[in-house]
Amino acid sequence: MLTQQIADKIRTKVSSLINQELWVVDLAGLSLSHTPHLADLTVDLSTTDWAIPFSYSGNTVGHIVLEQQLTGHADIAPLIKSIAELIMHQSLVLEQIPHQDERLDKFVYDLLNEPDPDWGLLTAEARLFDIELDRPRIAMIVRIDDESLAISYQDPTSDREIRLTRYKTNLTRALDSFYTSSRLNVVAYLGGNTFCILKDLLASDEAESDISISVDRFKKSLNAFYGIIKGELNAPATIGVGNYHENLAGLRQSYLEAKSAIELGSANWDYDKIYHIDDFGVVAPLLSGIDENNIYFSRDLLDRLGQNQEIIETLNAFFNYDMSLTRTADAMNIHRNTLVYRLDRIKEALDLDPRDFDDAMQIRLAILYTRFLEPGHAA
Numbered sequence: 001m002l003t004q005q006i007a008d009k010i011r012t013k014v015s016s017l018i019n020q021e022l023w024v025v026d027l028a029g030l031s032l033s034h035t036p037h038l039a040d041l042t043v044d045l046s047t048t049d050w051a052i053p054f055s056y057s058g059n060t061v062g063h064i065v066l067e068q069q070l071t072g073h074a075d076i077a078p079l080i081k082s083i084a085e086l087i088m089h090q091s092l093v094l095e096q097i098p099h100q101d102e103r104l105d106k107f108v109y110d111l112l113n114e115p116d117p118d119w120g121l122l123t124a125e126a127r128l129f130d131i132e133l134d135r136p137r138i139a140m141i142v143r144i145d146d147e148s149l150a151i152s153y154q155d156p157t158s159d160r161e162i163r164l165t166r167y168k169t170n171l172t173r174a175l176d177s178f179y180t181s182s183r184l185n186v187v188a189y190l191g192g193n194t195f196c197i198l199k200d201l202l203a204s205d206e207a208e209s210d211i212s213i214s215v216d217r218f219k220k221s222l223n224a225f226y227g228i229i230k231g232e233l234n235a236p237a238t239i240g241v242g243n244y245h246e247n248l249a250g251l252r253q254s255y256l257e258a259k260s261a262i263e264l265g266s267a268n269w270d271y272d273k274i275y276h277i278d279d280f281g282v283v284a285p286l287l288s289g290i291d292e293n294n295i296y297f298s299r300d301l302l303d304r305l306g307q308n309q310e311i312i313e314t315l316n317a318f319f320n321y322d323m324s325l326t327r328t329a330d331a332m333n334i335h336r337n338t339l340v341y342r343l344d345r346i347k348e349a350l351d352l353d354p355r356d357f358d359d360a361m362q363i364r365l366a367i368l369y370t371r372f373l374e375p376g377h378a379a
Helices: 004-018 073-113 119-128 159-178 208-233 247-268 277-288 292-307 309-320 325-332 336-350 357-373
Strands: 022-025 031-034 052-056 059-066 137-144 186-191 194-200 237-241 274-276
Touching: 004 022, 004 031, 004 059, 004 073, 052 073, 059 073, 073 119, 073 186, 073 194, 073 247, 137 208, 137 247, 159 186, 159 194, 159 208, 208 237, 208 274, 237 247, 247 274, 247 277, 274 277, 309 325, 309 336, 309 357, 325 336
Parallel strands: 237 274
Antiparallel strands: 022 031, 022 059, 052 059, 137 194, 137 237, 186 194
């Protein structure tokens, strides 16, 4: 428990205060650290009356042995003891924080990604982190544009690890300051530049029967919350948000939706924004996997787009030329009336008009989403 590193910290601090040579020794009197002019030796604690013991968690862990007994030793010794114990406590707490954080990160990663989860084991493990898995939550993915996070783990005191810890702290502070009535949130680091938030949906005075109200309130708050996160992180950040689904399997579904939202939003619009899965219209039900009727409609739409190359080419050109009939016809080397005829056919086939902005966005997203259906694609 009392390591050489901790002993060095104690020796440096105490010697600077009392201006005297000293040893820091373990319970057997073996020197772990000493000032430069002293020899490395084993101190006989039974005959050294002025050795100052110090403790951790109620147990003596070491002694500070001064080269000479100080005048007023009885008055100064308690101060030296307090300094040593404070350094001991701070050092051990700081050593434990990275390991505790890493365990929490791994737990959250397994909770959301393990192919065949043992729900009983995960629930028991959650208790170790004081996480109530039965509370309704929504998953959010946060990707921070910081190149230092791409560097592999090296040292707990490295700049990367310090920044990683700071980002987690800032995300937690943003949640607590904005959602003041619901603070049972979980923030975890998933690797690379990606963090996950499991957002608690219930305020302290709400019953679970009010969940639909909580979800609606949460969705309306996202843009304002994004502003708070940006201010805390002080770095470009893209966020994906899933929907609420019941139980742990539903939380995993929410996580997948958040991943899809961030992928689709970044690819189709831009980075450094917040995207909710519902922003993607007709494609959203395909991502959520909840509404079977909507899934059928979405898959049918995607199938028809994928099987008719002329439709795909026409739509891509139409969207690439900002929905301009003239520019699209010129680029495709077809008559303008031919283009209008094709767009009419597309409207009839899809029941979505590519000349209408909202419909065009849904069609464009459906085309984009075809790549997410390809085997081996990583969302």
